[in-house]
Each structure stands twice: as C-alpha cells, then as structure tokens.
Amino acid sequence: MQLIRGRHNFSSDLAPSVVSIGNFDGVHLGHLQLIKTLLVEADLQGLPPTVLTFDPHPHEYFSPQTAPPRLSSFRDKLLYLEQAGVQKVVCLRFDRSFSQTCAMDFIQDYLVKGLCARFVVVGDDFRFGRDRKGDLALLREAGQQAGFGVASVGTFVIDGHRVSSSRIRQVVEKGDFELAERLLGRAYGISGRVGQGDQRGRTWGFPTANVALPQNNVPVRGVYAVTVKRSGCKTIHGVANIGFRPTVGGEKLLLEVHLLDFEQDIYSERLLVEFRRRIRGEVRFDSFDALKAQIAEDVVDARRWLLEEHPL
Incomplete structure (x- = not known):
C-alpha cells in the first residue's frame, strides 16, 4: 500500500483515484462498510481505492487535554486499511492552516487538483471544511461541476445503535470486550x-x-x-x-x-x-x-x- 504524507508530497502526475474521506479511528465495521463501497466503485473505474485521512485527529488539535483516546495507532490504522483492500492512503496534517480551509477550497485543492478524484465515497453524515460547513449536498454540487461522482453510505447499525468510534471507546472503557469485538470486527x-x-x-x-x-x-x-x-x-x-x-x-x-x-x-x-x-x-x-x-x-x-x- 502506498502512503503519501502531506500536500507537498502530492505528485503533479498523480493518477486519478476513487477516494473516501475520514479519520477511520479503529477501522470498525462502519468504516469497512464504507470501504466496501469504495472498492466496488474503484473496481468499476479501474482506479486505485484511496483513503484521505488526517493526523492528528481534529479533537487532539483543538483540545489536546480533553481529546478522546484513540482506538488505534496511526500504524495500526494503516495496517487495517491495507487489510481491507485500500491501495493508497493520503494523510494530511491537521494544523491551524488546514483547519481554516473552507469547504470549497478543500474540494478544489485536495480532491480535484491534488488527488484527481473521479469518485468520492463518504458517510451520509459527512461534514468538512472550516467550521464543518461543507456537507453531502455541497460535495454533490461541486462534483457535478468538477466532474467527479459522489456516493454516500448509510449508517451501519448493530443492536439498534450506530457503530461509531465514540461508541466503541465507551464500550472498551467499560470493559465490554465481547461487544467491542462485534463492533470492530476483531x-x-x-x-x-x-x-x-x-x-x-x-x-x-x-x-x-x-x-x-x-x-x-x-x-x-x-x-x-x-x-x-x-x-x-x-x-x-x-x-x-x-x-x-x-x-x-x-x-x-x-x-x-x-x-x-x-x-x-x-x-x-x-x-x-x-x-x-x-x-x-x-x-x-x-x-x-x-x-x-x-x-x-x-x-x-x-x-x-x-x-x-x-x-x-
């Protein structure tokens, strides 16, 4: 699997890609559902399935003293993504400059110019850009103008509850490792x-x-x-x-x-x-x-x- 760290390492001749965006902490079953859709679309287009992620987590940048614990190290996150079939991971450093990037600039600078995205797969609650003002509707509209498709993946539910990194953290902290295994898939x-x-x-x-x-x-x-x-x-x-x-x-x-x-x-x-x-x-x-x-x-x-x- 290829790892690209930082916008400065984007190549001018970077091949087009099918991209999913998120933090992917723990790479749980909800993430794997997203990646499954990513792999299907990448296979249809004959392009590498790519994940765009961030480090540190935004919570760690804005509130380092109260940020929730990570479910997985960056190294393990890469390993789990590779095991899931992802061929390329692009990691952007989350810092003050990046946090001030507006939603449209994020689309143009990173998805269109940086990654040559042909298709983008996100969760149905996906938010992005400064103050989290970007949403799925804006992404679809920008995709129509820039020439990339967009697919959203619905919430993955187990026992009537959404599978999320925050839920799994709570389960692990309580010591319910059987439930944690069901939510993580391992x-x-x-x-x-x-x-x-x-x-x-x-x-x-x-x-x-x-x-x-x-x-x-x-x-x-x-x-x-x-x-x-x-x-x-x-x-x-x-x-x-x-x-x-x-x-x-x-x-x-x-x-x-x-x-x-x-x-x-x-x-x-x-x-x-x-x-x-x-x-x-x-x-x-x-x-x-x-x-x-x-x-x-x-x-x-x-x-x-x-x-x-x-x-x-």
Missing part, C-alpha cells in the same frame, strides 16, 4: 514493540514484556486477561497491566504483559495484545508484598478464565 488490541523494563517483575516471579505504547491516551486502564499474538507464532495467554504503577512510584503510562507458561526472549519483537476481560482497576498497595500477592491472584484468575473462555 478483538480490541494494542500493538507495540517489546522494550527493556526495570526487571522488577522477574525478581518477583512474574516477568513481563514491556510493550511500547504508540500514544499515552488509550481507553484502557487496569489489569486485564489478554491474548497475545506474535508474528508467525501461536497465540499466548497473558495478564496485562496498563497504568502508572503507583505502588512502585511510576510516572509514565506503561503496558506490561505477563505471558503465561512462556519463557522465550522476545525483546524488540512486536506484539499485539488483545484485551479479553477486565480483572480490576489499578490500585496503590501499602507494600510490595501486598502487590505481589495480588498479582498472584490476578494470574490465577486470568488463567482460569482464559482456559474456559478462550482456549488456545
């Missing part, structure tokens, strides 16, 4: 590379893989039963803690995973940690002994539940 997970930790867990008899977090704002906190995937290897059961480790004076958000019945060296490997069940919240214990005793209970709890509900 288990909710965080991927990252294993780095060197302080080895404290190993001295306590619970060695952990310290997985680098792609961003500090994630929708999970606490202790979880997890399944862990390695490239080309079988899935592993585990217990994950994601938090600041208040008992040991931690100040940085960490994802630590104790892999059950596993002793191999996996430093620098990339892991996908899939969250299956919330065991408890993060707690500050009065002593290391109390913490170690609780970890032992967490491991027993997670092992029993995973063997029953997610046997390997």
Whole structure:
C-alpha cells in the first residue's frame, strides 16, 4: 500500500483515484462498510481505492487535554486499511492552516487538483471544511461541476445503535470486550514493540514484556486477561497491566504483559495484545508484598478464565 504524507508530497502526475474521506479511528465495521463501497466503485473505474485521512485527529488539535483516546495507532490504522483492500492512503496534517480551509477550497485543492478524484465515497453524515460547513449536498454540487461522482453510505447499525468510534471507546472503557469485538470486527488490541523494563517483575516471579505504547491516551486502564499474538507464532495467554504503577512510584503510562507458561526472549519483537476481560482497576498497595500477592491472584484468575473462555 502506498502512503503519501502531506500536500507537498502530492505528485503533479498523480493518477486519478476513487477516494473516501475520514479519520477511520479503529477501522470498525462502519468504516469497512464504507470501504466496501469504495472498492466496488474503484473496481468499476479501474482506479486505485484511496483513503484521505488526517493526523492528528481534529479533537487532539483543538483540545489536546480533553481529546478522546484513540482506538488505534496511526500504524495500526494503516495496517487495517491495507487489510481491507485500500491501495493508497493520503494523510494530511491537521494544523491551524488546514483547519481554516473552507469547504470549497478543500474540494478544489485536495480532491480535484491534488488527488484527481473521479469518485468520492463518504458517510451520509459527512461534514468538512472550516467550521464543518461543507456537507453531502455541497460535495454533490461541486462534483457535478468538477466532474467527479459522489456516493454516500448509510449508517451501519448493530443492536439498534450506530457503530461509531465514540461508541466503541465507551464500550472498551467499560470493559465490554465481547461487544467491542462485534463492533470492530476483531478483538480490541494494542500493538507495540517489546522494550527493556526495570526487571522488577522477574525478581518477583512474574516477568513481563514491556510493550511500547504508540500514544499515552488509550481507553484502557487496569489489569486485564489478554491474548497475545506474535508474528508467525501461536497465540499466548497473558495478564496485562496498563497504568502508572503507583505502588512502585511510576510516572509514565506503561503496558506490561505477563505471558503465561512462556519463557522465550522476545525483546524488540512486536506484539499485539488483545484485551479479553477486565480483572480490576489499578490500585496503590501499602507494600510490595501486598502487590505481589495480588498479582498472584490476578494470574490465577486470568488463567482460569482464559482456559474456559478462550482456549488456545
């Protein structure tokens, strides 16, 4: 899959394309419905299915302290889009200049001149441009004038509720990972590379893989039963803690995973940690002994539940 970052990297001889526009956080079933329409239209026209997206998310730019957590890192978003059949991703930097682009300028500068769009696929609630003044009607009108078609995809509904990134965040924060999997089309997970930790867990008899977090704002906190995937290897059961480790004076958000019945060296490997069940919240214990005793209970709890509900 081709990735183009920034308007300055648009080529003057860029081939025409069929384009879908959005943030695509989590690349959930609603997004996949949109991409399905994108692929059909791209195939009909013999053009590459292209996604136009933005980074950072507008909420992160306008309100960084209160922005909702991402469901997926930028890297994972690209991976999921590629798996869905997208051949080209164009990522525009969302900054002050871009936020001031009016709807018609966005169409002319990015869709018509930049991407040579022949067809555009969006959700039926799509808004764009400064102050979100652009809508589907304006896009259709501009398409008639500029020579590109427009298709809208209706809301994707499960159990009577719209599938959206915001809904999935709420579900994940509540620990309902079965519902999250239904809405995403896959288990909710965080991927990252294993780095060197302080080895404290190993001295306590619970060695952990310290997985680098792609961003500090994630929708999970606490202790979880997890399944862990390695490239080309079988899935592993585990217990994950994601938090600041208040008992040991931690100040940085960490994802630590104790892999059950596993002793191999996996430093620098990339892991996908899939969250299956919330065991408890993060707690500050009065002593290391109390913490170690609780970890032992967490491991027993997670092992029993995973063997029953997610046997390997």
